[in-house]
Amino acid sequence: MINLSQMLKELVRNIVGLAAVAVPISRRGPFRHVGGAARRAIRFDIWANPDSLLQMRKVRQQVAAARARHFLKGDIRMVGTNGKVARGTVDHNIAGARESADLDRPVVLVQVVSAIEKIRKNISNLDVLSVGPRSEIELFGIRAAGFSWNRIKAIDLFAYSPYVQTGDVHAIPFPDNSFDVVFLGWVLAYSKDQTGAIREVVRVLRPGGIAVVASDYSSEETHTRARVDSTHMQNSDQMLALFGEHAGYVYFRHDPQMPDIHMIMIAVEVRK
Template sequence: MLAKLSKIARQLLIIPSVRQFVGRIRLFYFLKIQKRWQIISSENAFDNTNAHNLRGLHYFDTPRMNILIKPISVLEFLNHDSKILVVGPRNEGDLLSLIGHGFSKDNIRGLDLMSYSPLIDVGDMHQTSYADNSFDVIISGYTLGYSKDPQKWVQESLRIAKNGALFGIAVEYSEMTNDDVRKLCGYEIVEEGYRECNSVQEILDLFSAHVDHIYFSHDAPSKRSHTADGLVSNPSRICVIFTIKK
């Protein structure tokens, strides 16, 4: 009976309002009471990366990760024991969602430049402390846009991924220029001389011959982009889920 109740409680985390409630309680506990706060910088990340992500620290119910988590949750070769790394989660929201979709809390880790959570390791995605061949799944939701050297991240991710591991990568489709971003946010994110991936093919090209089987591909068919005049409510997402060969 206790096991069934525990399973029901975990499944409730799929509901955004429940995830927001649980996430904020845990944020308050670990940040304000335990004072578990660490933040580092990275020479491979743009200067405003941390400042921008701090603005989203209290939001646990954003739907944009659904495009990665929901397809991954139904793949039959993954299970409760699959070891998962979430790159750049900001807070525990993505990890709570994965728990709600049936994955084990004990096998899920987050990695970010900042953390208050015992579930999220502080570190640089371009150079981690994880052992070779550690993970069955690596999820990178909207983090490529903060990297000055995506290829370095790819090589590090291939090192810590098992042969045949699943990668889920998403970026936001954008037609904004740096001037547009500065007008909207008050600062730029991607520095001059760099450009973000803006298609599935550009993401796959980073992995080159290591791409094995593509399970899901979503190439922003509606082409909805934020503008310098404001945020749109449902910007298009670019997403690809694939296995790798080493």
């Protein structure tokens, strides 16, 4: 039987939803000569797939910052750390979560991996783990690339977000061969056992899965700000060497050119 009141509620919700996105789309630049039917289709698509808005950096930033302000007023969950985690890691990163919830740098990791054809073709069916996202913006970038919410998992030493569970990269709380992609963005600098951390990344990746790892160039002088005591990372060879015999095809590598270019990054297929 049709429930009239439910139908009315649904109708009102739909009208409110449509009204909310019925903002005029610019008529300038590439939007000139775009007729009403295309404009309606665009509006409908946004209404039907609101997550597609996360493809816009400004939206990711606003949403991540607003949600961080909301959740950081409440409980922050934490995992007990061990001798493998550099001193000061959690305090430093909680401060970072407050100050830079809108730091959108992890999106570059996602862009690299989603350019890989075997990922791109099947992206909504792949299991992905983000290790150390700190704020939700990394997860929004992953979602925006086309991964499905129910296949995105995230662990960090502390968590305020319902999308993130507590966990340590040195003992990842998932079974062997659970993921097709693991993101490890700017996390290794906090590990005193980088080989052990990557061993865990390899363990939870499926054969042929892809690890995307990034860090900034680090030396005695450049590493004092975070007050951490991990091994310094200086180039992609050093990063790849952590994978040992498990390093397969390298899809992407990026090296620093000091003093201005700091990033070290690899996207490597795992052989096991």
